[in-house]
Amino acid sequence: xxxxxxxxxxxxxxxxxxxxxxxxxxxxxxxxxxxxxxxxxxxxxxxxxxxxxxxxxxxxxxxxxxxxxxxxxxxxxxxxxxxxxxxxxxxxxxxxxxxxxxxxxxxxxxxxxxxxxxxxxxxxxxxxxxxxxxxxxxxxxxxxxxxxxxxxxxxxxxxxxxxxxxxxxxxxxxxxxxxxxxxxxxxxxxxxxxxxxxxxxxxxxxxxxxxxxxxxxxxxxxxxxxxxxxxxxxxxxxxxxxxxxxxxxxxxxxxxxxxxxxxxxxxxxxxxxxxxxxxxxxxxxxxxxxxxxxxxxxxxxxxxxxxxxxxxxxxxxxxxxxxxxxxxxxxxxxxxxxxxxxxxxxxxxxxxxxxxxxxxxxxxxxxxxxxxxxxxxxxxxxxxxxxxxxxxxxxxxxxxxxxxxxxxxxxxxxxxxxxxxxxxxxxxxxxxxxxxxxxxxxxxxxxxxxxxxxxxxxxxxxxxxxxxxxxxxxxxxxxxxxxxxxxxxxxxxxxxxxxxxxxxxxxxxxxxxxxxxxxxxxxxxxxxxxxxxxxxxxxxxxxxxxxxxxxxxxxxxxxxxxxxxxxxxxxxxxxxxxxxx
Amino acid sequence: xxxxxxxxxxxxxxxxxxxxxxxxxxxxxxxxxxxxxxxxxxxxxxxxxxxxxxxxxxxxxxxxxxxxxxxxxxxxxxxxxxxxxxxxxxxxxxxxxxxxxxxxxxxxxxxxxxxxxxxxxxxxxxxxxxxxxxxxxxxxxxxxxxxxxxxxxxxxxxxxxxxxxxxxxxxxxxxxxxxxxxxxxxxxxxxxxxxxxxxx
Ligand code: SF4
Ligand code: SF4
Numbered sequence: 149x150x151x152x153x154x155x156x157x158x159x160x161x162x163x164x165x166x167x168x169x170x171x172x173x174x175x176x177x178x179x180x181x182x183x184x185x186x187x188x189x190x191x192x193x194x195x196x197x198x199x200x201x202x203x204x205x206x207x208x209x210x211x212x213x214x215x216x217x218x219x220x221x222x223x224x225x226x227x228x229x230x231x232x233x234x235x236x237x238x239x240x241x242x243x244x245x246x247x248x249x250x251x252x253x254x255x256x257x258x259x260x261x262x263x264x265x266x267x268x269x270x271x272x273x274x275x276x277x278x279x280x281x282x283x284x285x286x287x288x289x290x291x292x293x294x295x296x297x298x299x300x301x302x303x304x305x306x307x308x309x310x311x312x313x314x315x316x317x318x319x320x321x322x323x324x325x326x327x328x329x330x331x332x333x334x335x336x337x338x339x340x341x342x343x344x345x346x347x348x349x350x351x352x353x354x355x356x357x358x359x360x361x362x363x364x365x366x367x368x369x370x371x372x373x374x375x376x377x378x379x380x381x382x383x384x385x386x387x388x389x390x391x392x393x394x395x396x397x398x399x400x401x402x403x404x405x406x407x408x409x410x411x412x413x414x415x416x417x418x419x420x421x422x423x424x425x426x427x428x429x430x431x432x433x434x435x436x437x438x439x440x441x442x443x444x445x446x447x448x449x450x451x452x453x454x455x456x457x458x459x460x461x462x463x464x465x466x467x468x469x470x471x472x473x474x475x476x477x478x479x480x481x482x483x484x485x486x487x488x489x490x491x492x493x494x495x496x497x498x499x500x501x502x503x504x505x506x507x508x509x510x511x512x513x514x515x516x517x518x519x520x521x522x523x524x525x526x527x528x529x530x531x532x533x534x535x536x537x538x539x540x541x542x543x544x545x546x547x548x549x550x551x552x553x554x555x556x557x558x559x560x561x562x563x564x565x566x567x568x569x570x571x572x573x574x575x576x577x578x579x580x581x582x583x584x585x586x587x588x589x590x591x592x593x594x595x596x597x598x599x600x601x602x603x604x605x606x607x608x609x610x611x612x613x614x615x616x617x618x619x620x621x622x623x624x625x626x627x628x629x630x631x632x633x634x635x636x637x638x639x640x641x642x643x644x645x646x647x648x649x650x651x652x653x654x655x656x657x658x659x660x661x662x663x664x665x666x667x668x669x670x671x672x673x674x675x676x677x678x679x680x681x682x683x684x685x686x687x688x689x690x691x692x693x694x695x696x697x698x699x700x701x702x703x704x705x706x707x708x709x710x711x712x713x714x715x716x717x718x719x720x721x722x723x724x725x726x727x728x729x
Numbered sequence: 730x731x732x733x734x735x736x737x738x739x740x741x742x743x744x745x746x747x748x749x750x751x752x753x754x755x756x757x758x759x760x761x762x763x764x765x766x767x768x769x770x771x772x773x774x775x776x777x778x779x780x781x782x783x784x785x786x787x788x789x790x791x792x793x794x795x796x797x798x799x800x801x802x803x804x805x806x807x808x809x810x811x812x813x814x815x816x817x818x819x820x821x822x823x824x825x826x827x828x829x830x831x832x833x834x835x836x837x838x839x840x841x842x843x844x845x846x847x848x849x850x851x852x853x854x855x856x857x858x859x860x861x862x863x864x865x866x867x868x869x870x871x872x873x874x875x876x877x878x879x880x881x882x883x884x885x886x887x888x889x890x891x892x893x894x895x896x897x898x899x900x901x902x903x904x905x906x907x908x909x910x911x912x913x914x915x916x917x918x919x920x921x922x923x924x925x926x927x928x929x
Contacts, residue, residue, distance in 0.1 A: 152757050257768070281764075314766035314791040315753060388789040460794040471795040472814040479849050481811055482841045484740065486776035487834045521836060690775055690833040 153318045155311045156181035158282040159249065161318065162289030163219045164190035166245070167326030170211035171195040172204040174561065175590035176223030177258035178312035179251035183221055184593070187602045192323070193219070197593055197602045200532070200561040201226035205233040205248065212246035212302075213338060215329035217293050221249040224263045225531065229562070234302075235272045239340040239347040241300035241354065243329050245293030248274075252308045254428045255456035258589075260512070260531060262454070264429035269304045269406050273351055275358050276304045276406040277367065280387040282316035288367065288403065299361075301354050306405070308428060310385045310456060359407035367403025368412060379420035381413065381433060381445075386426045386457050393462045397424075405433060410440045417442045424450075428457045487517060490691045491708030493629025493655030494518065494582060497553070499687075500636040501525035506549045506643060507542060511535035511563075513555035514589045515582055522688050526553065533562025540566070540575045549643050553580045557587035557595045560610065564619070570648055571620035577648045579621075580639065582629075583612060584657035592659040616650045623647060629655030632715045658708060669724050670707035671714055675699050677721035684713040684722060732785030733761075733887065734793040738812040739804030740830050741775050744876035748802070749780035751880060752887075755897040756784035759889045764791035775834075777808055800886050802879055804862075805830045810846040816855060823855055824882055824921075826862040826875055858882070858924050865916050874913040881917025885925065891918075 153161060160182050163171065171193050173183050186195035198204040201222040208220035220230075227234060227250050234248070250268070253259040269276045275295065279288045285307065292303040336343045362368060373379075375396040382390045383402040390399060400416045402408070417423045417437070425434040425447035434447035451457070451465055460471040474481060488494050498518040501508050502525040510516060510526035511534060519526040528538050539552035554563050559581050570577040585599075586592040594600040599609035616624045623645050627638040635653065642649040656663045673684070673692075684692055684700050691706040692713060702713070704725065714722040735752060739745030746767060756763040761784035768779045781793040793815055801816045801823045803809020809825040816823050825847060831838045843849065850857045862878035877898075884894055894914065902910050 150757075152754060152763065310766060310791065314764055315750075316764045316788075316791070317757065317762065388791070391789040458792045458794070459790045460792075463794070471797075472818075473795070474811065474814050475849070475853065479810070479843050479846065480841055481843070482807070482832060482835055482838060484775070484777045484807070484832045485834055486741070489775075521834070688833065693831070693833070694839070 149320055150317050151320050152315055153282050153286075154181055154315050155279075155282045155285045155307060155313065157185045158285035158318045159289045159305070159307070160185035160190060161320055162286035163247075164193050165286070165321050165323050166290040166293045167217050167324050168193045168219050168293070169216040169328070170208065171219045171221070172198050172207045173221030173249075174198055174201045174204055174226055175587045175593045176226050176251065177590055178253060178307070178309045179221045179223045179226075179249055180590045180593070181312070182219075182249060183602060184591070187604075191603060195602050197587075197595060199596060201230040202233060205230035208246065208248070209233055209237055212242045212244045213240065214331050215244045217245045217326050219247050219249070219289075222251070223259065224250055224252040224265050225259060225261065227265055227268055229532065231268065234268070234274070236340055237302050238273050238351050238354070239344070240338045241350070242296055242302055243300075243331060245296040246302045247289060247292040247296060247305050248302060250304050250306050251312050252306060252429065254308055257309050260529070262429070264432060265304070265306060266405055266432045267430065269306075273355050274302050274304050274406075275299070275404065276306050278306050278384045278403060278405050279311060280384060280401065280403070281311070282314065283318045284403070285311065286318050286320065291367070299354055299358055301358065306384070308384055355407060359409070362404050362407050362409040363412050365404045365409070368409055369401050369403065370416060371399040371401065373398040376419075377421045379416060379423040380426055381416070381423055381437070382426045383433060384428055386428050389457055389459045389462050390426055392459045393466070393468065402433060408433060408436045410436075413437055414440060414442055417444060420444070422446060426451055426457070426462070429453065485520060487520075487688075487690065488514065489658040490689055490706050491658045491710040493584060493653065493710075495688060496629050496632050496635045496712060497580060497582060497639070497653050498523040498525045499632075500639050501551065501553070503636060504640060504643065506551050507547050509535045509538040509542060509550060509552050511552075511554040511558050513558050513582070515553060515555060518553070532558055533566060536563055536566035536570060536577065536579060539577055539579075540570050540573065543575055543577070548576070549578075551578045551580060551639070551643060553582065555588065556581060556583040556585065556597045556612070560596050564615070567616070567621070567650075568619045575648055576646060578639075578642045578645070578651070579649070580651045580653055581612060583652050583654045586657040586660055588657040588659060592657050592661075612652055616652075621648045621650050623649035624652070625649070626652045626654055629653045630710050630712055632712055668707070668709045669726060670704040671702050671709055671711070671722050672704075672725035672728055673700050673702055674721045674723070674728055677719050679719055679721075681718060683716045683718060687713045687716060689713055730786040732783060732788065734798045735782040735883075736793050736798045736801045736812050736815045737780040737782065737804075738801065738808040739778055739876070740808060741778050743778075743804045744873065745778055745802070745804050746780055748876045748880040748883075749782050751897055751901055752883070753782050753784070754901060755889050755893050756782070758893050758897055761785060762788045764788045766791035777811060779812055800824055800883055802883055804828070804876055804879065806846045807832075807843060810843060810850060813850050813853075813855065818855060821856065822886055823850055823857045824879055825857060825859045826879055827859045828861075828863040828875065858921070860917065860920055860924075862917065865920070866913055869912050869916065870909055874910055877910045877913040878917035878920075881914035881919075882921035884914070884918055885921040
């Protein structure tokens with residue numbers, strides 16, 4: 149049977165078919181749909197969202213040594229967070245099959261950096277599989293579990309944005325139940341730091357065995373071509389572009405990119421005058437080939453390390469023609485940057501920060517858009533949880549009124565230790581927690597603050613106020629994000645407070661299904677009362693546009709009745725439509 | 730067999746992804762190898778959304794190369810213009826909704842907005858067919874079905890039978906929206922037939 153599936157859906161399907169019984173992960177583009185699909189379609193796999201990737205990895209490690217087939221999912225930077233566990237797991241090796249998804253993001257569509265996690269796998273000494281289409285996303289997921297059990301090693305399945313977010317036809321099968329493996333409490337194996345001297349040689353033995361396996365691994369495939377001069381070594385989605393742009397070239401498609409098969413590569417390259425190494429990201433395969441003494445190759449010096457590849461880019465690089473560029477002569481192509489959803493509570497908070505002219509250290513989430521016009525009220529953003537530590541550092545550098553701003557999910561992910569530290573080291577930090585009860589940017593997944601788990605079932609809700617107080621913050625205030633004046637007042641008070649303070653700005657994410665589909669009565673602008681002062685435009689709500697006569701008008705089917713524009717109107721011209729009826 | 734490459738462009742929330750997916754599903758049902766991919770930035774909150782669909786005997790890349798698209802379907806004028814260079818300048822068609830969504834987050838957007846984009850694309854020698862899809866959809870009861878009006882128009886350009894489209898829509902669209910959407914599709918297909926007759 150065939151299904152038309154997203155790469156991520158195909159990974160989920162493969163996990164289900166292969167009898168996976170434990171799945172954990174933290175949402176992160178482009179990996180998120182794997183757990184979403186499992187929760188929706190394949191609950192037998194026991195999927196869950198965890199607080200962060202390190203927790204996900206550790207729970208997965210426990211499930212796998214306990215004997216279950218296990219999948220752990222995250223985006224590339226998530227693996228940085230989980231790296232502590234990732235680096236040590238190969239020392240014990242696994243019991244049940246263990247696959248970790250690293251969804252890399254060449255082109256930084258939704259990330260703060262480009263990072264080729266094949267290097268992290270090499271540091272950890274973990275084998276890497278790289279599928280080339282949706283079918284292989286399923287197949288390699290399943291094969292990865294077998295490989296993991298065969299070599300007792302965790303396995304990385306590396307996808308990229310284009311793989312994870314493209315759809316293709318996938319031949320699927322049924323689920324096979326796999327019995328839980330027996331767990332023998334063996335401290336000599338699982339207490340790595342104590343028995344490190346016993347474990348260290350095992351890691352090398354496994355790696356050597358994997359390198360041998362790579363030479364004949366069915367995923368490393370040679371496709372002979374009519375062209376006897378030019379050969380191509382490629383992996384991942386780039387393989388598809390190669391097949392399209394150089395249909396006659398001989399191709400060595402590497403489906404397993406760590407460890408790499410030295411003999412296979414040498415053999416292949418000896419048959420051609422020139423071999424192109426075409427891999428998105430860093431010269432991971434290329435460097436190995438050069439180190440293996442293969443000299444007739446052309447790689448990154450031609451194809452480049454930055455950004456996504458595409459057939460157009462390969463054609464251009466290979467001198468096969470210049471595809472047309474966007475039209476710009478004689479016309480202006482203005483950008484359409486993303487912005488806060490209609491009714492998003494982040495608006496009032498950034499309006500207040502802009503008004504207060506404080507320095508703001510931001511974090512990872514929708515609220516990075518607070519750095520863009522019209523707000524321009526976020527001045528640093530690095531990585532998950534960094535807002536708080538950076539604010540403490542800026543304070544030490546003399547920027548005393550720095551405000552750190554972080555979302556609820558990001559706070560749970562990586563904001564709690566820095567908050568505790570800020571209090572401990574006597575900072576007078578002002579922290580705003582934007583609590584919309586969801587992991588908004590990735591599509592409003594539930595988190596420990598939502599009171600719901602990945603399956604949508606009720607679960608205890610984290611008490612943010614109590615947590616902040618327990619960290620030692622005396623001054624904790626809660627404000628409704630749709631109360632414009634109160635938002636300004638509360639933030640101002642917090643900024644001038646002579647000690648650490650937390651403002652919890654609370655209001656639901658507009659993408660939450662229960663919010664999105666709730667019945668809301670739109671606001672309406674009465675032209676007889678409107679003086680065209682334009683104050684409501686300064687709310688920057690996309691539901692407010694202009695009529696031909698220059699009056700503001702609210703799109704009735706888009707207004708979320710947040711009331712904010714009505715609060716700013718000096719003549720009370722904005723009311724619920726029914727109040728005028 | 731020919732490979733068909735299509736580009737769908739719109740603003741987050743307009744439903745360009747849905748008609749791209751309906752096209753892919755129809756192509757799959759008609760027996761073609763099919764791939765689809767979408768590109769969008771930091772989040773989908775009101776930004777540009779582009780979706781690529783390719784189908785044929787054997788499809789490798791899901792990404793459409795500029796200059797090769799059989800059709801560029803723009804749900805909004807500025808977005809059609811943004812991706813106009815993807816169309817095959819000899820044999821391709823730009824299908825555009827005669828509808829403007831001025832980006833609210835750009836300062837002076839109203840003044841900078843390229844209101845003349847349809848005439849501009851035509852001046853480049855491209856085949857541009859603009860349809861009042863939002864208006865047609867509004868007349869049928871819901872402006873949000875503009876996407877399906879355009880899908881109906883697009884169906885005239887693709888080698889996929891009408892009953893395949895029907896079945897695909899029936900499987901994918903929730904029952905309570907079905908009647909309206911089938912009408913929207915029909916209206917788009919009919920309008921397109923007339924435009925093509927007029928052109929000939
Ligand atoms: S997804 Fe949620 S948090 Fe993000 S902009 Fe929309 S409403 Fe705000
Ligand atoms: S009440 Fe005003 S600000 Fe709020 S969503 Fe409606 S139009 Fe926008």
